[in-house]
Amino acid sequence: MARTSPSCSRAASRRRRLGRRRSALTAPIAGLAAASLLGLSACGGGGGTSDQANAWVLNGGVWPVVEQDFESWNEENPEQSFTVDSFANDVYKERIRTAVGSGEAPTLIVGWTGGTLLEYIEHDYVVDITEETAELQDQLISSVADNGIVDGDVYAVPMNNVQPVFLYFNQELFDQAGAEVPTTWEELLDVVEQFDEQDIYPLALAGGSRWPMLMWASYLTDRIGGPEAFQGVVEGDPDGWSDPAILEALERCQELVDAGAFDPNFASVDADQNEDARMLADGQAAMVLQGSWTYSRMLEDHPDFAESGDFGFTTFPAVEGGQGDPANLVGNPANFWSVSESASEESQETATDYLSERLFNDEYVDQMLATGNLPPLEGLDEQIAETEDEEFLGFAYDVVREAPNFQLSWDQAIDPSQEQALLENLELVFLGQITPEEFAENMNATQGG
């Protein structure tokens, strides 16, 4: 689930549109950017790169905005400039670990917090930035920012869009089946039956990519047992995965599969190609549980459907009798910046200056909103009301701010060595090849190892 919102091309088209409006502005900016790039490469060629701050960023989604921001920062602060390299998501995840482990980490490290951040802190790979980012913290939505705080100290600050998981639906299909969008588990089961009678898949699920199945397991666990249910796992409790809420959540996942809730070919559906969202758009499936990037992606890939008024979004249904607050969210709170311990003092200062003075400046926030992405900041209501995607951004903004708890995706929250086992065992649960008890047993065996 550690994806960046893949809305790059849409961002580009938005920029093109914006560009027309602001062409008077953008031309000189582009010129400056090019000049600063030249300046940078001259700098890098001159040696002494160890003294210069650097940052690794990803590509796609909102990352071009981040890169642009570095360029204009470099322009304004030639004494404190960054070199920036960009990577594809998976490549980044492989490289960053060895880079951090061998003391070659970039000054600013992108992360997803969770288990990896805890490891970094344990080995002193990242520095405490509590003081330097105190002012920034006040502007951030706390349920998001909390992910970067460990034992009261700040080691990471959110730097891009909030990525909660929502339930998206096709209103036309609901009208056709005479069904109501479900707000509770019981209603969901009823709706599943109604759609099955109509020969429409109630839910699309990109099971071939495995991580979308996590969304079901973690939302259900949270609704049934509250955020505490998963705490045992995170804290390394040897029986953590046997929590009754987790077992019940997995039983309900199997119940959904048995009830024909998912497209029967879900094991072959791939999320990287956004096949699940496509099934929603062309009327093959009525609902899909996916990350917030699905919205901007839908506008780009299936504009007809997205603008037809049938493209709906809501929160995950409540579970009757469950202890979790139905306002809780699951997903990736955001990507976070951490500052590398192995960087020179000078670079570290450059990095913290950037974080405290520059992060989430007006231009940055405007660009994010313009591409349908939500920054984790307080006090954006007015700005959101002015955007084209006011309906979705407004909905997401309210839900994120009101969420008592924002559960980080399980695959990021746990120890990185468990991630693969989790995805594999969860797949087996969904395929009905193992029971929830066997899942718990297999996963408990990976605890603390």
Add this chain to the structure above:
Amino acid sequence: MTQTVAQSAEEISDGAPQVQRDGAMRQSRQGPSFLMALPAVLFFGIFALIPLLGVLVLSFMSWDGLGSPEFIGLDNWVRMFERDQTMSSLWLTFVFVVICFVFQAPVALLLGVFMAGAQRYRALLSVLFFLPLLFSSVAVGITFQQLFSPNYGISSALPFDWLPSQWLGNPDIALYVVVFVVGWCFVPFHSLLYQAGVRQIPVSLYEAATIDGAGRVRQFFSITLPQLRYTAITSSTLMLVGSLTYFDLVFVLTQGGPGSATRILPLDMYISGFRNYDMGGASVLAVILVAVGLTLSLLLNKISGSSKMESDKAGM
């Protein structure tokens, strides 16, 4: 053909005494100087031998990529051999190598023989056959993934009910589907080898056979196949060792799934090292792969008797 060979042989024998007269008699008899092999040896040492030694050392250590590696003796080896996945990956790799070979070898041979001929449109068809060789494996993987999509791929596009709706998501057939795609990519390369091999066969052999009354099939089995012996050995060695260590297409197509239905050993090594951050365990798997690969190529060399290789064209 035979004429050109004879000509060049004459040229060589003409030139040789000259060299000897220049006083480099011993060297010319020993072949090229070691210095000429130096770049290759250095390259092999730096990029193959040294990392290999590193992996061997790492297989006795516990390391998750962060912090410093810790020496733990044989623990990794014991652990990896007791792990069910290792054995099932080894078995899957064996199956993968065998069916890759059984699928690719005959197709490549027949295509190669066909392309060496002089039929109509042969050049055009050959270009089409070679296309897969030019594509990047990631692009091929993603394209086939789309083709095998249950909702938007061939299964939904073609009106045949017997087509399975799940290809890569069905644990029973996923491996065969992967073998097919891998074959699609590599058959052109091996056909190229066979095509070159067939072109080397003297036409006089076929002429003689025709006079003796041998038909096309008989000619294929009695002349073409035996003459292609050494090409077949080269191609088979590349095919077997190549599929033993094959990684990229499988990774793009299935990531080893569904479950672990296509998790062959190289993929298992990658997942252990770069997904589970168990560098020690992954190194054990890497050493096993190297050992199996070396044994296999040595064995092939022994069986095929490349040391005893002699000319097929003696007397022609």
